[in-house]
Amino acid sequence: MGIPVLILGESGSGKSTSLRNFSSEEVGIFNVAGKPLPFKKKLSKLNNARYEHIIKSLKSPKLKRYVIDDSQYLMAFEMFDRAKEVGYNKFTDVALNFRNLVQFIITGTPDDVVVYFLHHTETTDTGKIKAKTSGKMLDNQLTLEGLFSIVLLCKTDGTRHYFETQSDGYTTCKSPMEMFEKEIDNDLKSVDETIREYYELKEEKK
DSSP, X not given: OOEEEEEEEOTTSSTGGGGTTOOTTXXXXXXXXXXXXXXXXXXXXXXXXXXXXXXXXXXXXXXXXXXXXXTHXXXXXXHHHTTTOOSSHHHHHHHHHHHHHHHHHHHHSOTTOEEEEEEOEEEOTTSOEEEOOSOHHHHTTOOGGGGOSEEEEEEXXXXXXXXXXXXXXSBOOBOOTTTSOSEEESOHHHXXXXXXXXXXXXXXOO
């Protein structure tokens, strides 16, 4: 049973930058939007990745950790592709495709594979920060954070970048008891190490 992890944050909050301490042998990146990484280090990535590319790779994973960068674009691009369709079926299909990807990671990948979804946020009318979708119609079909046991929120105060690991009532972030402190550095490699230690996922040393 693989582990999906949701990393939320506004554009520029440091989601992609949190990958900076991984080596190219440690992580594979599905780059949905095809944009360059915000640092010089070269990491293994597949540009313009879609559902079929991600699932094909995860059926026989060669690595222990993967990242879906800008995962909200999986939904957005599908909505653009089907923009001329009328009716509500496309909203159900978009929600179902995203849900099926998360469910495949949980049921179809090895126990020690962790897949990180780097995902943009939006603020609701009530002021709550949540995962961005393609509109309220899609929200009626899918509560995205409910698919994940670990949801971290990437934030910056202008001088530092960090992850929030528990909700203050105005966010949807969450994590298992005693896994993290309330605020941690936005270092996804350190997060990965903590998750593996918490769940006792032993990784063979090369």
